[in-house]
Amino acid sequence: MELTAMNKRRIRELAKTFCEKDKHFKNKELESLILEFYEFLGQKVKPGLEEHGVDRGKFKVYLHDMFRLSKEKMTDGIFRVFDKDRDGLLNLEEWLKGMALFLRGTFEEKIKHAFAVYDLNENGEITREEMFYFLKDTLPGLPPEENLEEAVKFLVEIPMKRMDTNKDGIVTLVEYEAAVKKEYLLLEAFGPCLPDTMTTRKFQERVFEKRLE
Structure with a gap:
């Protein structure tokens, strides 16, 4: 130019x-x-x-x-x-x-960014439905006898158990941040949103x- x-x-x-x-x-x-x-x-x-x-x-x-x-x-x-x-x-x-x-x-800024990407309706919470939305694309090529919906629901429960500390069925920013600081790989648990x-x-x-x- x-x-x-x-x-x-x-x-x-x-x-x-x-x-x-x-x-x-x-x-x-x-x-x-x-x-x-x-x-x-x-x-x-x-x-x-x-x-x-x-x-x-x-x-x-x-x-x-x-x-x-x-x-x-x-x-x-x-x-x-x-x-x-x-x-x-x-x-x-x-x-x-x-x-x-x-x-x-910073690490904290990246945590807030990732959370915002995953919080589709921007209400300050990541729900099972939002986790399902992102994770259902991570299981391509399942054999016909496998039920994709059930497989993804099972997959959703893995990060949910690690993040949802008060067991209310949603993950807040505070819970997400605490989980990621404890286990870094959870930062992009629902898909890559950082280079x-x-x-x-x-x-x-x-x-x-x-x-x-």
Whole structure:
């Protein structure tokens, strides 16, 4: 992307603004991420464009290509969690917050993110029905004599027993966080909603090479 002096000044202004709001990235790293956003969006840098953004379909392709996240239920959930204003687009601020979570998120931030992805109706609870929704895609190729619904229900009870400490049939954020801190593998118990370490490292190596001259 060819940048004019005005484009570069605009990116520096945006990076400075976001750097004051969020401490996950250094100023130069934010400049690189903003460049990545505009290149991905396929638009020239200009005032106001940061309020527009990336739609669900395009972002899901990006998640697959850049972070190896391709399960539709997971990518739909990630988009829903990132799209804070619920307008069906990821604007620049939502994009940067999402990248902060993926690339530099704390353990606690990742726990809250995963919980939000799995909490489909956003009521602060993960139910058996929500667990079933995600886990039923994890048992492909069952022989005809096997009952898929019964198999998934059995599978649901494994994380439920580990997370639902008060036995009320739902998992709250407090219960989920406690279970994950005790047993890390439970973080993505219902499906991958975070990129792995190698993928994020390669992404950062590529993106942070982008520099304003």
